Amino acid sequence: MTLLLESLFNGAAIGSVLLIAALGLAIVFGLMGVINLAHGELMMLGAYTTYVVQSFFKLPLLEPLFGGYIFVAVVVAFLVSGLVGLLLERSVIRRLYGRPLETLLATWGVSLILQQFVRTVPLAWSTGLWLAAMVALAGPLVGNRLWGLRQRPWLLRLGSWVVAAAVGVAAAGWIRGAMPKLARASARNVDVTAPRWLRGGLDLGDWTLPIPRLVIIGLTILAVVAVYWFLNRSLWGLRIRAVTQNRTMSDCLGIPTQTVDALTFGVGSGLAGVAGVAVSLLGSVGPNVGGDYIVGCFMVVVLGGVGNLWGAVVASAGIGVLTDVIGAGRLLEVWPQMPARLQQGVEFFATTSMARVLVFALIVLVLQVRPAGLFPQRGRMAEV
Amino acid sequence: MTEPLLQIQHLTTCYGESRILRDVDLQMQGGQMVCLIGRNGVGKTTLLKTVMGLIRPRRGRIRLAGRDLLALPPHRRARAGIGYVPQGREIIPRLTVRDNLRLGLEARPGGLARHDRPDPQVFDLFPVLATMLERRGGDLSGGQQQQLAMARALQGRPRLLLLDEPTEGIQPNVVADIEKAVRRIMDRTGVSVLLVEQHLHFVRQAHTYYAMQKGGIVASGPTADLSQAVINRFLSV
Numbered sequence: 170m171t172l173l174l175e176s177l178f179n180g181a182a183i184g185s186v187l188l189i190a191a192l193g194l195a196i197v198f199g200l201m202g203v204i205n206l207a208h209g210e211l212m213m214l215g216a217y218t219t220y221v222v223q224s225f226f227k228l229p230l231l232e233p234l235f236g237g238y239i240f241v242a243v244v245v246a247f248l249v250s251g252l253v254g255l256l257l258e259r260s261v262i263r264r265l266y267g268r269p270l271e272t273l274l275a276t277w278g279v280s281l282i283l284q285q286f287v288r289t290v291p292l293a294w295s296t297g298l299w300l301a302a303m304v305a306l307a308g309p310l311v312g313n314r315l316w317g318l319r320q321r322p323w324l325l326r327l328g329s330w331v332v333a334a335a336v337g338v339a340a341a342g343w344i345r346g347a348m349p350k351l352a353r354a355s356a357r358n359v360d361v362t363a364p365r366w367l368r369g370g371l372d373l374g375d376w377t378l379p380i381p382r383l384v385i386i387g388l389t390i391l392a393v394v395a396v397y398w399f400l401n402r403s404l405w406g407l408r409i410r411a412v413t414q415n416r417t418m419s420d421c422l423g424i425p426t427q428t429v430d431a432l433t434f435g436v437g438s439g440l441a442g443v444a445g446v447a448v449s450l451l452g453s454v455g456p457n458v459g460g461d462y463i464v465g466c467f468m469v470v471v472l473g474g475v476g477n478l479w480g481a482v483v484a485s486a487g488i489g490v491l492t493d494v495i496g497a498g499r500l501l502e503v504w505p506q507m508p509a510r511l512q513q514g515v516e517f518f519a520t521t522s523m524a525r526v527l528v529f530a531l532i533v534l535v536l537q538v539r540p541a542g543l544f545p546q547r548g549r550m551a552e553v
Numbered sequence: 554m555t556e557p558l559l560q561i562q563h564l565t566t567c568y569g570e571s572r573i574l575r576d577v578d579l580q581m582q583g584g585q586m587v588c589l590i591g592r593n594g595v596g597k598t599t600l601l602k603t604v605m606g607l608i609r610p611r612r613g614r615i616r617l618a619g620r621d622l623l624a625l626p627p628h629r630r631a632r633a634g635i636g637y638v639p640q641g642r643e644i645i646p647r648l649t650v651r652d653n654l655r656l657g658l659e660a661r662p663g664g665l666a667r668h669d670r671p672d673p674q675v676f677d678l679f680p681v682l683a684t685m686l687e688r689r690g691g692d693l694s695g696g697q698q699q700q701l702a703m704a705r706a707l708q709g710r711p712r713l714l715l716l717d718e719p720t721e722g723i724q725p726n727v728v729a730d731i732e733k734a735v736r737r738i739m740d741r742t743g744v745s746v747l748l749v750e751q752h753l754h755f756v757r758q759a760h761t762y763y764a765m766q767k768g769g770i771v772a773s774g775p776t777a778d779l780s781q782a783v784i785n786r787f788l789s790v
Contacts, residue, residue, distance in 0.1 A: 408656075410648060411648065415646075417607060418639065420607075422705070423664065
């Protein structure tokens with residue numbers, strides 16, 4: 170019984186990391202059909218955002234609230250990666266719709282650029298740059314309420330750029346002074362300090378649940394519920410579903426399809442940022458952290474069936490449990506008297522990396538039998 | 554004379570190097586039903602798509618109540634007052650009938666954010682839709698989808714309705730229903746209809762006909778004057 174529970178929990182822990190990482194990709198690749206190889210780097214940006222937010226909360230002023238920085242980090246990481254995704258869609262992706270090979274190459278290039286960006290640009294300046302971009306985007310919205318500015322659109326535009334640049338430079342300068350750790354660029358990994366309540370484990374008699382894992386499971390459930398609500402209950406969700414199923418007709422009905430594209434990509438990228446927060450709790454954060462997750466993300470989406478949110482949930486849970494069962498050699502515990510040959514085999518695969526190999530091999534086999542994934546779209550509307 | 558609702562001048566559309574529409578002129582007044590006739594492949598559907606903005610013309614002008622439409626993408630044209638019921642209906646398959654109808658509201662001023670419920674008037678016109686609001690659009694029969702597509706286009710309260718072969722592939726006993734529905738829509742809402750149609754009985758409901766051949770308008774006039782000779786030439790019966 171404990172064995173089953175333990176296996177389920179470990180599986181859920183592994184699966185939830187996979188799922189939260191793959192959730193954004195399930196939207197970007199699953200719904201829009203964009204092969205975004207920079208998805209892992211958007212996660213990496215989210216992880217670095219956690220680091221920056223955590224540094225802010227180490228300042229004397231915010232120190233008492235340090236325990237709560239993780240919630241702020243989730244929101245800020247969503248906004249950081251979402252904004253980068255939005256710019257990426259406007260500048261690169263939208264010129265490549267319907268051309269998967271070019272998209273693949275272009276987004277791979279973007280992923281390299283983003284990796285090099287965090288290596289060469291100090292985090293203080295990146296933060297300033299992000300703040301400037303946010304101000305530049307929000308400026309016109311605020312300025313439009315002031316009558317004097319509304320009458321002079323050029324002044325409004327110029328004004329918001331000037332204010333944005335000033336805010337960015339000022340913020341970056343201040344951060345350099347206040348947080349020397351962020352002042353210099355470095356290719357080395359950084360470590361996020363978890364608040365005290367996030368360390369340690371929850372004691373359940375003979376067995377402890379690590380709290381970071383529990384938090385990630387909770388965050389994943391929250392993200393899945395939020396995405397479900399957004400896609401199925403909100404107005405923009407309705408527009409997104411319409412555009413992904415029939416772009417031309419949606420356009421004819423009055424739906425601004427380009428806005429919908431940008432928003433969909435932005436939300437998917439933002440979710441990658443949230444996943445980055447989760448990843449930062451598991452290990453150190455470096456420029457290459459995205460690469461560790463990108464393959465798993467695509468696996469989950471393809472195995473679950475492209476365009477199917479529940480497929481991604483089931484697939485990640487399945488991969489998680491299977492990885493644990495194989496990686497921890499659970500079969501031996503259930504069946505101690507198994508023949509020696511078999512035992513050797515089980516022990517051979519009972520390491521993290523070999524478990525991964527075997528799971529991927531199994532996924533390949535499953536896809537041989539069910540090429541459209543576990544839960545393909547059915548019915549007369551399937552042929553798209 | 555009042556300004557025409559739809560005015561098309563010298564419209565020329567090409568797919569690559571082949572010209573599909575040649576110098577098309579067409580005019581219709583508000584409240585009218587105008588029917589385009591002609592054999593398959595003469596450019597009737599292309600003309601409707603060009604009016605909707607799905608195809609960019611090489612040359613010419615399209616005005617809706619005096620407003621130039623050429624620079625506008627399809628969704629802006631829908632908001633300007635054009636409702637489109639394409640060939641093949643193009644129902645969004647995995648959305649419910651209710652959501653399909655709600656999407657039609659996007660073309661009204663303020664869009665979906667201001668209007669969230671389908672206008673109940675359409676259930677007087679198409680009572681069958683009221684009984685299947687929660688079913689998926691893709692599961693409806695062809696006739697039901699046709700009614701849904703028209704009801705959806707009407708949600709935006711258009712001034713001009715583009716109907717592309719609304720009776721194509723529909724069982725004969727439903728054809729008469731659709732014909733009646735179009736008449737009732739016009740009486741009730743005052744919308745103008747630009748129709749592509751093959752059924753002679755339906756064609757005769759229109760005020761004016763335009764006959765097309767090889768991408769150009771070759772004959773036009775009141776449908777009352779439609780002679781047997783014209784019908785034999787332009788309708789594939």
